[in-house]
Amino acid sequence: MRRILLFVVALALLLTFATFFEVRQTQQALILRFGEPAGLVTTPGLHAKWPWIESVVYIDNRILDLESPQQEVLASDNQRLEVDAFIRYRISDALKFYQTVGSVAGAGNQLASVLNSTVRRVLGDADQTQIVRDQRVQLTAKIREQVDGEAHKFGLTIVDARIRRVDLPRQISEKVFDRMRAERGREAAEYRALGAQESAQITASAQRDATVIVADARQKAETLRGDGDAERAKIFADAFGQDADFFAFYRSMQAYEVALKTGGARFVLSPGADFFRFFNSASGKPNK
Numbered sequence: 001m002r003r004i005l006l007f008v009v010a011l012a013l014l015l016t017f018a019t020f021f022e023v024r025q026t027q028q029a030l031i032l033r034f035g036e037p038a039g040l041v042t043t044p045g046l047h048a049k050w051p052w053i054e055s056v057v058y059i060d061n062r063i064l065d066l067e068s069p070q071q072e073v074l075a076s077d078n079q080r081l082e083v084d085a086f087i088r089y090r091i092s093d094a095l096k097f098y099q100t101v102g103s104v105a106g107a108g109n110q111l112a113s114v115l116n117s118t119v120r121r122v123l124g125d126a127d128q129t130q131i132v133r134d135q136r137v138q139l140t141a142k143i144r145e146q147v148d149g150e151a152h153k154f155g156l157t158i159v160d161a162r163i164r165r166v167d168l169p170r171q172i173s174e175k176v177f178d179r180m181r182a183e184r185g186r187e188a189a190e191y192r193a194l195g196a197q198e199s200a201q202i203t204a205s206a207q208r209d210a211t212v213i214v215a216d217a218r219q220k221a222e223t224l225r226g227d228g229d230a231e232r233a234k235i236f237a238d239a240f241g242q243d244a245d246f247f248a249f250y251r252s253m254q255a256y257e258v259a260l261k262t263g264g265a266r267f268v269l270s271p272g273a274d275f276f277r278f279f280n281s282a283s284g285k286p287n288k
Contacts, residue, residue: 018051023058030057030094037095059094063159066108068115072169077127082167085119087111087147088160096155107154114150118143119163132166139163 022045023029029041033054041047042061049056068085075081089111091097101107122143123131131139144161151158240247 015051019048020046021049021056022046026060026062027058028061028094030059030098032057040094057098059091059097060104061091063088063090064104066111066115068112068119071116071119073120073123075123075128075131076125079128080169081128081131082169083119083123084164085115086162086164087115087158089151089156089158091155092157093155100154107156110154111151111156114147118146122146136163
């Protein structure tokens with residue numbers, strides 16, 4: 001009796017596991033009856049099926065991504081470019097997806113082929129400037145539209161498609177870089193030559209202006225010195241005219257200061273010479 005009870009419990013558990021299945025938030029379940037589609041479950045939770053008659057295939061309900069390997073594209077201006085692209089997609093028709101590609105790996109293989117051919121076709125109709133700068137957004141939208149049209153055949157919907165990077169092949173990039181460096185070197189040499197010429201012109205102009213300024217200053221100085229000397233001579237003349245004796249005394253005192261300096265030249269004069277007349281008399285006149 002106990003063995004029969006255990007057998008019944010085991011059979012019940014087995015029947016339970018074979019009947020019920022769980023669908024998660026990130027999944028949808030395709031029910032197959034003898035290998036043929038019998039229904040689709042998109043609601044998360046616990047669901048039932050006919051045991052051993054029906055089976056369940058889980059299909060991812062999230063947004064999936066596909067990276068395209070780097071490929072070389074020939075633009076319309078015969079410029080070779082290396083392009084990286086990627087797409088984001090989701091499974092919108094589980095039945096068609098299962099019947100056409102069967103799995104995410106199969107979908108990736110199909111989409112990779114479609115994406116590569118579409119990128120070559122769309123970018124091949126544009127030139128390098130349009131691809132890199134002018135029409136990047138429009139070309140990306142065109143790639144997404146065309147890939148989406150092909151993806152519907154597999155029950156897929158393209159959510160996003162982008163061109164990640166567009167670059168010249170390495171050999172061409174090095175040549176372009178060398179050419180750019182040579183061009184920048186030439187421009188730098190031209191700027192340095194222009195700078196040297198400008199510096200020479202500024203220096204010459206400054207020297208010319210300095211010479212003119214110094215000459216004007218010297219001319220003004222000589223003019224002022226001449227005016228000062230004339231004014232001095234006039235003052236002396238006026239002073240001599242007002243008091244000839246004082247002027248003679250003043251001039252003699254200046255002569256003594258210059259002639260009798262220590263370390264000056266030696267000369268011999270008679271004590272009675274006119275040069276020493278103020279030593280003998282305060283008026284400078286000989287005593288009678």
